[in-house]
Amino acid sequence: MTESMKVNVDRREGIAVIYTDGYINNQGGEEIARVAYELLEEGYKSLLLNLEKTKIVNSIGISILIEIIERMIEIEGRLGFCNLTPTIDKTFHIMGLAQYTSISPDEASAVEQAQAAG
């Protein structure tokens, strides 16, 4: 039953892409936050979360993503999301995340948008 979260990172020039694989619940969210805060320590101010391999989330996991968004706003950084399932996309809109972060259909357009924003 347990769905542990696997997180991988691709560090690029000016942006780090975080790939999630699994259920974003409290443990999954905390793992993403741990990786995201490490990247901030390394100096990255632009992060992209690619959720292609995440099919389910819950509100506790999303609340941890909100903490990351708040941290990015504090440091005038940028957090984007891409490859959301339609249901996760709808849930993000219900929770108002779309007002504070960019949501792109695919990784290429998300990276392009982030690089254009500087």
Place this chain on the structure above:
Amino acid sequence: MAKPAVLKEVIVNLPMEPEMELAACEKASAVAESMGMAQDKIDEVKMAVIEACLNALEHSQAKRRRFQVIFSVLGSAEPEALQITVRDKGVGFSPPENASSPDKAPLSRRGWGLQIIEGLMDEVRIESGSTGTTVVMCKTR
């Protein structure tokens, strides 16, 4: 118009343990698939079931550490809707009159479960009192 009949009913009793919401989610998926529901709707049902179960797991404070999920396929002849009932015997709470329009600020961290359920399902009814909470939610096929 005649009230739809219950064509099939699946009852699951689950312990209040971590990730039991996933067990309910898997059952929801199987029942919804069996009635020919579209995949995007199945995914919305799964998410709503997760949130309803989390509500019971996190907030019910039930002494009896079990909760019940009932999946009812409704219809006249063919399956028309899936009704899901999540019931705990906890301390209850005061649900908002309309969970989809609370004065919740965007980026509030907690308390989104009922709002998500309302946003993803077609009909939602919540009954809560000192003997427990029942969330009844329905999705048309």
